[in-house]
Amino acid sequence: MQRLPIKHCRECGTSVRYRLPDDGDTRERAVCTECATVHYENPLNVVGTVPVLGERVLLCKRNIEPRRGKWTLPAGFMELGETTAQGAARETTEEAGAQFEIEDLFTVMSVPRVGQVHLYYRARLTSDVFDPGHETLEARLFHEHEIPWDELAFRTVRETLQRYFADRQAGRFGTHAFDID
Amino acid sequence: MQRLPIKHCRECGTSVRYRLPDDGDTRERAVCTECATVHYENPLNVVGTVPVLGERVLLCKRNIEPRRGKWTLPAGFMELGETTAQGAARETTEEAGAQFEIEDLFTVMSVPRVGQVHLYYRARLTSDVFDPGHETLEARLFHEHEIPWDELAFRTVRETLQRYFADRQAGRFGTHAFDID
Numbered sequence: 470m471q472r473l474p475i476k477h478c479r480e481c482g483t484s485v486r487y488r489l490p491d492d493g494d495t496r497e498r499a500v501c502t503e504c505a506t507v508h509y510e511n512p513l514n515v516v517g518t519v520p521v522l523g524e525r526v527l528l529c530k531r532n533i534e535p536r537r538g539k540w541t542l543p544a545g546f547m548e549l550g551e552t553t554a555q556g557a558a559r560e561t562t563e564e565a566g567a568q569f570e571i572e573d574l575f576t577v578m579s580v581p582r583v584g585q586v587h588l589y590y591r592a593r594l595t596s597d598v599f600d601p602g603h604e605t606l607e608a609r610l611f612h613e614h615e616i617p618w619d620e621l622a623f624r625t626v627r628e629t630l631q632r633y634f635a636d637r638q639a640g641r642f643g644t645h646a647f648d649i650d
Numbered sequence: 651m652q653r654l655p656i657k658h659c660r661e662c663g664t665s666v667r668y669r670l671p672d673d674g675d676t677r678e679r680a681v682c683t684e685c686a687t688v689h690y691e692n693p694l695n696v697v698g699t700v701p702v703l704g705e706r707v708l709l710c711k712r713n714i715e716p717r718r719g720k721w722t723l724p725a726g727f728m729e730l731g732e733t734t735a736q737g738a739a740r741e742t743t744e745e746a747g748a749q750f751e752i753e754d755l756f757t758v759m760s761v762p763r764v765g766q767v768h769l770y771y772r773a774r775l776t777s778d779v780f781d782p783g784h785e786t787l788e789a790r791l792f793h794e795h796e797i798p799w800d801e802l803a804f805r806t807v808r809e810t811l812q813r814y815f816a817d818r819q820a821g822r823f824g825t826h827a828f829d830i831d
Contacts, residue, residue, distance in 0.1 A: 473661075476663070477658055512695060550762055551760075551762055553760050579735070586728075644824075646755035
């Protein structure tokens, strides 16, 4: 996902300049030097699931950068036209080829350093057969004691798994909103 | 917020064409016909609060389009570099000039028709003096029976207020994730 400065206007192709727009906005935006179009850049949502079959959680070994070869929960960028739950389900299908029913929203994590919000849903797997897509080297079920904590791809994944096992231990699943530096 | 098709490449200014990128992506993106830069368009987050003082909820009368003159909870587009809670607090300061302490995440609403996710936090007001910004005509506290249900600006606001009063009645506040057609 690009987060480089915008260089040219999406409307007319002329160069932009970062400045305060004329509408009272208090942030510098990329404003076209010709047609004055203002370009907004905003955080992105990453949506995914914690897919569970009985006592085991499904993790995917990444076949793409960043963190190729590390383990992750199925997740990816939310697309226009879908809900957070639909996006989470789509990513689970694409990355793991899993059969599942989506359940409640589980974590909502702001990651301001990279301009992202990550939202994970719990999902109940209905089969232990997986058909992972090209982004995944391997899809596999893990008991809690088997989780490769040192080989997880992202802190959002670790924090979500930690809360999942804690809630399961407590016998009650909540929705957890918190921030990641 | 612009959701018009992208016409020109942000990197080089050349015209783009909507097509499947060459990287296995399954969605059409705006791809530059010259430098092949792929432009992604993704949902936006709107963040806000339900500010409460005792029994009363703070609403703001909008001074901007859309829905000028209608009542809303303080909310606006999340910015890069902030968390959802920070964005919600910023909007509450900008639109109402309120003094408050932010509390737990209350609603998470997907609005796929407009490509948005709305996230509201509960907030505890610490003063009944407000200093609304230029986007707000009036900031005022409402008891539940005073809420101008027919004069609310957005369905996300109505749904959030309904759940707030229902949870208050039930004596327990949760986090509510749902979709709005």
